[in-house]
Amino acid sequence: MRFLHQGLLGATLASSLAAASLQIVPGGTWTTSNGTHLQAHGPGVVREDDGTYYVIGEDKTEGTSFQHINCYSSRDLVQWEFEGALLSRTAGAGDLGPGRVVERPKVLRHPTSGQYVLFLHIDSSNYGEAKVGVATSDSVCGSYSYRGSFRPLGHQSRDMGVFCES
Numbered sequence: 001m002r003f004l005h006q007g008l009l010g011a012t013l014a015s016s017l018a019a020a021s022l023q024i025v026p027g028g029t030w031t032t033s034n035g036t037h038l039q040a041h042g043p044g045v046v047r048e049d050d051g052t053y054y055v056i057g058e059d060k061t062e063g064t065s066f067q068h069i070n071c072y073s074s075r076d077l078v079q080w081e082f083e084g085a086l087l088s089r090t091a092g093a094g095d096l097g098p099g100r101v102v103e104r105p106k107v108l109r110h111p112t113s114g115q116y117v118l119f120l121h122i123d124s125s126n127y128g129e130a131k132v133g134v135a136t137s138d139s140v141c142g143s144y145s146y147r148g149s150f151r152p153l154g155h156q157s158r159d160m161g162v163f164c165e166s
Helices: 002-021
Strands: 041-047 053-059 068-074 081-088 101-109 116-123 131-137 145-150
Touching: 053 081, 053 101, 081 116, 081 131
Parallel strands: 041 101
Antiparallel strands: 041 053, 053 068, 068 081, 101 116, 116 131, 131 145
16 A cells, blocks of 8 residues: 555656646747757747647747748647748848848738748848748648748838738
8 A cells, every 4th residue: 555655646746747847937948859949039820720839930040141940839838849941041042042131930821722821021131121021831830932022012021920810
């Protein structure tokens, strides 16, 4: 009987410690299950119908110029998994080329087509262009096809927010 009580006490203590570690800590570093820091600066957050959350943000591992737009998933907003890069820097000139500014990614699901639409702040290194970039994919963390950039109604656009009315 003594061993049964010790076993139950141990199991209760272990589950309590596990639950205590699943907390969002204000100002804390978000990490993946293998302990690496999330590279998702200026992020957008998407919640799918199955309850999975996705964080989509800028990879700043090597500094400020554009490298990747990354995607991470979580069921509880505490434990994160790296899903992959949605867009990556290209070798040539253009919006996704070396030395370009690609920031503040936000994703919406198109209500008619079901495709995911990624909106980005696209700019030159001196922030003189201020355009919206657009990419599309069939899945939230899938491979995105870059469609181009524009200035909405001819106006500058930088740190955007997006909303889709259902």
